Amino acid sequence: MASFGLILCLSSVLLMSLCQIPTAIEDERKARHLCFVYIAYMGALPSKASYSPMSHHQNILQEVIESSSVEVSLVRSYGRSFNGFAAKLTESEKDKLLGMEGVLSVFPSTVYKLFTTRSYEFMGLGDKSNHVPEVESNIIVGVIDGGIWPESKSFSDQGIGPIPKKWKGTCAGGANFTCNRKVIGARHYVQDSARDSDAHGSHTASTAAGNKVKGVSVNGVAEGTARGGVPLGRIPVYKVCEPAGCSGDRLLAAFDDAIADGVDVITISLGGGVTKVDNDPIAIGSFHAMTKGIVTTVAVGNAGSALGKADNLAPWVISVAAGSTDRKFVTNVVNGEGKTIPGRSINDFDLKGKKYPLAYGKTASNNCSEELARGCASGCLNTVEGKIVVCDVPNNVMEQKAGGAVGTILHVTDVDTPGLGPIAVATLDDTNYEALRSYILSSPNPQGTILKSETVKDNDAPIVPTFSSRGPNTLFSDIMKPDITAPGVNILAAYSPLAQTALPGQSVDYYFMTGTSMACPHVAGVAAYVKTLCPDWSASAVKSAIMTTAWAMNASKNAEAEFAYGSGFVNPTVAVDPGLVYEIAKEDYLNMLCSLDYSSNGISTIAGGTFSCSEQSKITMRNLNYPSMAAKVSASSSSDITFSRTVTNVGKKGSIYKAKLSANPKLNIKVEPATLSFKAPGEKKSFTVTVSGKSLAGISSIVSASLIWSDGSHNVRSPIVVYT
Template identity: 50%
Template sequence: MDPRTEAMATFENNSKAVNSDVITDSTCMKLVYVVYMGALPEGYHSLYHSNKLQEHHAKMLQDVVPRDTSLTKALVTSYKRSFNGFAAYLTNQEQQKLASHEDVVSIFPSRTLWPQTTRSWDFIGLNENVIRNSNTDSSSNIVIGVLDSGIWPESESFNDQGFGPVPQKWRGVCNGGTNFTCNKKLIGARFYSSDTARDTIGHGTHTASTAAGNYVKDASFYGIAQGTARGGAPSARIAAYKVCQGGCREADILAAFDDAIADGVDVITISLGSSVAVDVIYDSISIGSLHAMEKGILTVHSAGNNGFSPGTVISVAPWLMTVGASSIDRGIVAKVVLGNGKTISGKAVNSFKMKGTEFPLVYGKDVRTGDCDELAGSLCSTDCLNSSLVSGKIVLCDSNSGIEEALNAGALGTIVKPGQVPDVSFVVPMSASVLIASDFELVKSYINSTEEAKAIVSTSESMKNSDAPVVASFSSKGPNPIISSILKPDITAPGVEILAAYSPAAPVTDYLKDKRSVEYSVLSGTSMSSPHAAGAAAYVKSAHPDWSPSAIKSALMTTAWRMDPTRHKDAEFSYGSGHINPINATNPGLVYETSREDYIKLLCSIGYSAESIRQLFKDNSIDCSKFKKVDSTNKDDFNYPSMTVKVAEGAPFSATFSRTVTNVGLANSTYTAAVDKSSDCNITVDPQTLSFKQLNEKQSFVVTVKGDRMKSMVSASLVWSDGIHLVRSPIVVY
């Protein structure tokens, strides 16, 4: 099935289940649909044309909805500041009528997306001294737009001590609702489908402070992961756009993009997504980020948290920077000490201290209620633990879901097996430790070996993680399910056990009995890696204010630390170009600049009609007939920092990549090509040297990859070096 057809089929089949934007009148059910109409009309001036554009949207609606329908009720919002379109309540029949309108590029149900949910900056080389020494007027002139669940403005991470006046370029507002105040650090706030920009979930506060939080000494989660909390760009300003209240409506996400672009942000970070990738013109984040790119704004997006199988990455557009999650060199463990003296390290963010040296240890099946069988008891299933038998004891459960039952039954602590994510410590609501299967069996054997088994679960502590960086098991993987010639994710960044600011009004965990309130918490997810990359992008932009989004993205990708493919069975489909390295990205030597024409060429080559692309860019000169399809020729001249092509399995293959680099290093320099590969394929580069005489000079080259038979994938890289800079691009044929 064509990806666009498949995407729309998914929408139609699941829209009722995932979408809360439903109204029912006496005759039919209506959903919120996004009607996307491309770029703003030529000659558009917002002050004069804004009302006219909204009138046009209302007229389009009037032509399809019944005459007795209130347009005020039907029209949800108009997008008129940075691109053209609207969201409205429509029946399936009404949206089909609108889809045929000549001004419409795409129309799709407004899905409900979800959040993808300090030591990390030191680990990637951006320590406090480096950041302080780089503080300039340009760094405090950078504005990071955070599209998330809002922000807690009183957090110390957003204090404005030492900040000068708000940048003159800023055109936004502080519309945070009642009792919400901005300052010279948090300079803007807006909310959608809510009555406040205040964060009651915690996610938005965490991502905002990770990207650009100010310095806060001795921050911790109940003493765990203690240190100075700060963002990657602590001198940058923050603008918060609250698009999530529980779920995150696509209609609101597009409205926030519309505002953020017009407000004057420099970088956008968004850590939201669905469970499946959809075509770029039916996806609010792809659409919004396209228009952000057109205005010189880089959008950084989380790859997704469904990485247990290939092709699960949900951020697929080439103009987005897609970020996977990896570990840092600090891990958090909760140790279990058994009565026989053996100590086992488990995973958990456990802030509770047991008062004593050892406590009775029991197995769930041995302390179950009479209504539960042995299996349910061993799993510590709901209502299966006998409160009188577990009080004051530590319970061993065969499932991590047993934590809640142990808590509800009044157990002193619990030891459980991991769920789908064994490599991450999550915050727990009681004394608990999550053990890998082999260690869990050791505890079970110990219980069986004695009539008086005892143990203690210690409060969590930090430990050195010498294996880092390793891509987290949950981090969504490639290949790109929509555009096979674009490698996704682009890069990885810290996303495991990240300490950052949190909303004190938000629940610390999802457990109902957990009533704690904190100002800093530890979260994991690609939601945490996206603001790390956004902070790094802001750092690079502060050094090079005139660089385009694609130049910044290229600099971060080509200077990334290469990761060990022997630890990642999916290789580049796990980590893209590698682990982010902000310091080197400020001096990459060469950059791959992706032009507007490149994006048009790519969209033409993968099957979009010229009419749709003309609407997308409001450019009637676009002609797709001169562009061949990428997938049918295996000739790729899309100027992207990575090189990827999909070929037929079991057959000889040949793929050609044409690329152009721009010299941003030394004016007079010569680069030599070197290829590193892990297969028997033949890779050539022509020419093998590139000589530059001046800055911003461009040089082109061609990479050819040939092989006798494709079994799985070719994983290689091209490195250009002038003796000072190393400019590395991954090469993937699969």
């Protein structure tokens, strides 16, 4: 969840008086440090060449605050791609600022949190895919994250030509930071350097657009070639995060710079909880990016499989869920009777088949209850030295290591598996864990060992792990989120040698990370790849191509169906030739907001300038030209649901598409017209999809089907989701 600047650290009259009545410059500086950071958003930049954003912002602040030292209050000024500033203000000053001419909205600076050697091959984007090197090297993928480790081989500029002429950015990475023809730009809004210390930024950057690096592994595990979606593409990095989080005023500054710098794609694996889009820096910044043709990919978060927890819900971004790949790490357990029990994990410790005592419950602790000991609770494992600890939960294995254990076996229910550990680790699912537990409870001297991991093909992939946040969309109920699924489980990519790992005393250049943070840059890489072959497409066209060509995923393996995986699993090589696309103009998004509870000021905040709603122009959520179709209904609904859509031909002239329905017996669906004929590329055709009301009564959760427009070679697929 987000942490808001509105929360007082010291909720006292004394604090407010300190903020409002400083006695000297230094006193004010200290007092302002305790005040809240607010973002004042002023929309589009004036067209006058003489306009100075910084001067204007200082003048406004001078009228708002009661002291003369504006520089103490001003945090940062936005003036490259849109207009606004962030400042430390009291609540009364915030209210006064909101009434100033030209200020569209004022909202607190939210604190956001940070949410591969096989993954691109699994998606079908390998060396044999169609690449255009001279165009690919002109693609710029902006990474808004926690910095980068520029010396990583993934960021080598070997084989990459001169920096594109369209690049308008700078290399301001700070102390001991050097750019090259790969990492062409760097900016930092925290600390003194754009250098990455926790590896998150390096990992996401290399996944999106890292150069090819052969022979990458972690101690021989998962060896292969690490690469991004556009290995010849360029990377500017915008460091907005520090250990305490990533504040909204920095995020908006990064968007302001990235748009002006000339990026083609932005990837941002951050989240701050669900909020209205007119108060969300990511939503505001990405809207401005979209109007410039820039695609923004975002992570839906790692809040688990409870419904309605997905983050980053604006309809103009690509919201990405995490999925598994077909590379599975199998780590078997052998009990004292020689029986092999199948397990999962990444384990490079070789116990050489030696059997060790299995510590479980009472045999793992003499200072905690048996229940706590079986859960391997903190401080309980005091009799596990030289043993393998068995835990009912997937806990932090550092407890077992601290107790002197040689290994641990954990009970998990997820397809997700832990990365390399400081001791031998194996995870067992419900069935296999119960088999091990039965052996332990029935044996007077239970023993076992953990074998070294083997890499095998996972025929069940892709599956959405339980950590990946689920829809439905809690801000826009009739717009489906997430949009797409991409690899996010055990992704091996560039790492910072300063970052901690589970390998004691060992720094690494490449390491495994798991999360929707890892899935998001995969889609950024795919979007960049699509732009290399379709450079003139709008952001909505690229998004449509990615969504409508996705592999359909199996609802029997993902109980939450489209709420888990969106349109399906990303399919890059088909996305460059989708046949038809659903395009959405800037005004369409704004007219949709007009049909909701957004004020004129709120919509103007998103638009970046004054925008007036009219009854004639309003667009309902269901009729926004989105590549998927969703409708929230009451359980007793009996009225028909109608979706209106328009597709644009990006294929050949003379194409004829026929509607095919992947039907659901609970839904009665009709498409009119059922055939679309296109005389030329760029031609548009409209149609309606009607879900009969008679079939809606009794729906208890989610029911889904899909519409496919096919011309014999293209299959343009849109999920149809009805839910209560």
